[in-house]
Amino acid sequence: MTITKQRLIEKYVKALESNTAAIFAGAGLSCAAGFVNWKDLLNEAADDLQLNIDKEEHDLVGLAQHYINKKRNRSTLNAVIMDQFSKRAALTDNHKFLAKLPINTYWTTNYDSLIEKALEDQGRIVDIKSNQTHLPVSVANKDATVYKMHGDIRDIDKIILTRDDYERYNLTHPKFRDILEGDLLSKTFLFLGFSFTDPNISYILSRIRIVLEGNSRPHYCIFKEIDRNDYDNEDEFTYAKIKQQLHIEDLSRFSIETLLVQDYSEITEILEAIYKKYKRKTIFISGSAEEYTPFNRKTGQYFLHQLSKRLVEKDFKLVSGFGLGVGPLMINGVAEYINENKKSRLQNHLSILPFPQESSGNLKINDVWENNRLEMLSDCGIALFLFGNKVENKEGGDIVLGTGLKDEYDLAEKQGVLRIPIKATGYMAEKLSENHNKDIQQQFNEQNRKLYDEIDIYDVNAMDLASIDEFVEKIVTLVVEVKKNN
Structure with a gap:
């Protein structure tokens, strides 16, 4: 068959x-x-036995036996094999x-x-x-x-x-x-x-x-x-x-x-x-959020919670660097799924690799971050990019774009990971969607390109939970279809 x-x-x-x-x-x-294959390996033995290797190729085990019978030991044949496989x-x-x-x-x-x-x-x-x-x-x-x-x-x-x-x-x-x-x-x-x-x-x-x-x-x-x-x-x-x-x-x-x-x-x-x-079963979540505009804090957190929960319901594993305002909500969404279904442990559905924030000893923060990103992306086939903002400095200040999302996008592209920035979450995710639209579109087959376009232009009501649920389903549908047939 x-x-x-x-x-x-x-x-x-x-x-x-x-x-x-x-x-x-x-x-x-x-x-x-x-x-060499076995036919080539035993060609000399066949000649010594005055046999045609082409006629013996369906019984090379028998040919080897005949040769050893003639030589009275296997040392000669062992030497040929050792020479070839060394x-x-x-x-x-x-x-x-x-x-x-x-x-x-x-x-x-x-x-x-x-x-x-x-x-x-x-x-x-x-x-x-x-x-x-x-x-x-x-x-x-x-x-x-x-x-x-x-x-x-x-x-x-x-x-x-x-x-x-x-x-x-x-x-x-x-x-x-x-x-x-x-x-x-x-x-x-x-x-x-x-x-x-x-x-x-x-x-x-x-x-x-x-x-x-x-x-x-x-x-x-x-x-x-x-x-x-x-x-x-x-x-x-x-x-x-x-x-x-x-x-x-x-x-x-x-x-x-x-x-x-x-x-x-x-x-x-x-x-x-x-x-x-196989890698597309594992999704890298790139995101950071000091604030959630156009969502408020409550609805933004609800969006992240529901998205992570629905993805693991569809049997995906999530990987993330515990980004500010994103990582904890992912954990909560996965934990709720596990509590409701009693199916598995958290680590079977979620892998978090925290990024150190301060140097100590000979540790170089930038090198650690780069290695962490490489390690996380090496196991993933899809990457979602969400929000991407932070305060200007540790002491406070204006909200600025989170450059980490751009770094992770570039690295995901080099690693051949399929990239999906969610434009409606604003900030760096929106910039990625706009600046790399042509490259993003080329990743998808025709059917999935339409699904991505629906997400890209979807006017989510960020204050309405039903609208957020619908938006989440559109993202999950795209990810499922990408895994299935892209």
Whole structure:
């Protein structure tokens, strides 16, 4: 069964949001980083055995076994593998996007260290499991676990390589099979660079299918569609296309839906789309308000309270720097939602990162503020800009524009965060709406551009709670639609 690109993105984002997403990476993921595939790796062995590698590509495990049988040991083949996998390889964009996603379970049959390196580059603590002795011990405060079910190049004598290794796998690695079986039952996997010819995976999927009798959890994989240019004649092309379609239909027995792409570069585009769509669940609130004109203090605070409450009701998470006159109202709105629904804790819906107001020691306030803004925006896909005013100095004085909103707008633009200044709240938010109108408009598709225009021109009665409620709903509707289909 095939799936569309948009549908796969939507389904996998939902798995991310429910913390049930997992990745299974095969050799194809590492090939893009510069490592050879198994066919190229065993080409020399095939020549030594006087076999044609093209005719053996569907039984490379058997080929490796034949070669070791002939040599009476695996040292020669180990040396070839060590030579290839010891080469320095650069992380691909695919690895980088996978490491940025909030996934805590990664499985791979690859021997290289690209996945764990990508995770570590993101500052994540990784627990690597490459043999049975690693399973009972866990790394403290880990962010992700990488299961290397066929071993690690750093322990080459124990890698799974030959038919004999596969036949003994249930004896040498029983817990790996048990854990993978459990993850396939409880998580939604995206298979990347994986052909499903691995005997271990076939065995586990078959067991799950039999036990659950067709009620398996949905999983997804991406294949490159058979291309006529890769074949010498029409008959070979037609044969390969039929084989691929039969393979796809067979995978559907295990609840694995397949997305066919024209080129491998589309995988990067898909992972980027998944990453951006997931981030749009988290909204950065940029705002400060010494006063709330055109609202009065009571109605301005009501607007902020209702806006934050309605956003978390729609399952968004809010992030803010606890701006003057804005942060406390956001907390109140989220707290009211939680008290009414008893669903979760405050920190699941709201992240506040206060900005220090005075220097001490070697602390440089401007550097701290910049780092705080970068940290907050790195997790967000949408930013709302509200009010933006402050007193001229600490001792009092005139109300002036809050330059922090402009700084955060510029930083959000650099980070690729979708920006929504709310013009009706006045001050810096109004200036941003007017000065950057063209850039803001270009962010939206046609449908959402109309929704934004309605907000931009909406004449809210800032003294009437019903009018404020209607205004809040317009903002929430736009945010929901942006997350869904922009």
